[in-house]
């Protein structure tokens with residue numbers, strides 16, 4: 001795709017975030033973010049169990065989010081919002097007064113081929129971006145059924161200055177996602193944002 005076209009799409013997406021989504025965050029200083037929330041089963045239940053947290057589910061696919069939205073509207077949940085966007089774009093553009101306190105990444109696309117690893121969500125650059133939008137103590141909760149991606153994420157986090165693996169932390173909330181219910185087994189990790197400022 002020519003760079004000019006790519007830049008104009010990016011600008012359009014950013015303008016949409018500013019016009020349609022960021023107004024919903026006004027007055028909210030702390031967010032729980034589920035990246036790749038799919039149909040929103042997990043986050044809907046999580047939000048119900050954590051009424052004092054404001055939860056945001058992000059995905060690339062509109063019809064999944066519409067189903068999620070219908071579910072939470074029907075249930076009258078007011079502490080959850082859904083946004084169609086690319087996670088990196090949202091994290092970079094988040095209003096400066098909004099911090100992420102917990103980020104959930106559940107069964108992300110594993111991109112198994114080496115030439116596609118650059119598309120994996122958990123990478124140094126994305127960990128930098130998350131570090132810039134979190135305070136110390138924030139959690140990044142990651143779960144996958146793809147063992148090579150688990151090792152890859154573990155290595156990326158272990159070699160990042162701003163995040164450390166917390167082996168003692170308990171998984172914050174259990175509810176099988178769609179992909180979890182299809183998996184034979186899976187692995188989880190919790191990384192904690194360390195004290196040093198990004």
Ligand SMILES: C[S@@+](CC[C@H](N)C(=O)[O-])C[C@H]1O[C@@H](n2cnc3c(N)ncnc32)[C@H](O)[C@@H]1O
Nearest residue numbers: 036038059060086087106107108109177178179
């Ligand atoms: C394998 S599915 C897992 C869905 C759900 N978390 C589950 O466990 O059932 C991955 C989801 O992440 C979304 N996704 C992939 N890359 C993304 C990105 N960069 N930003 C936002 N969502 C993304 C996809 O559209 C898809 O719905």
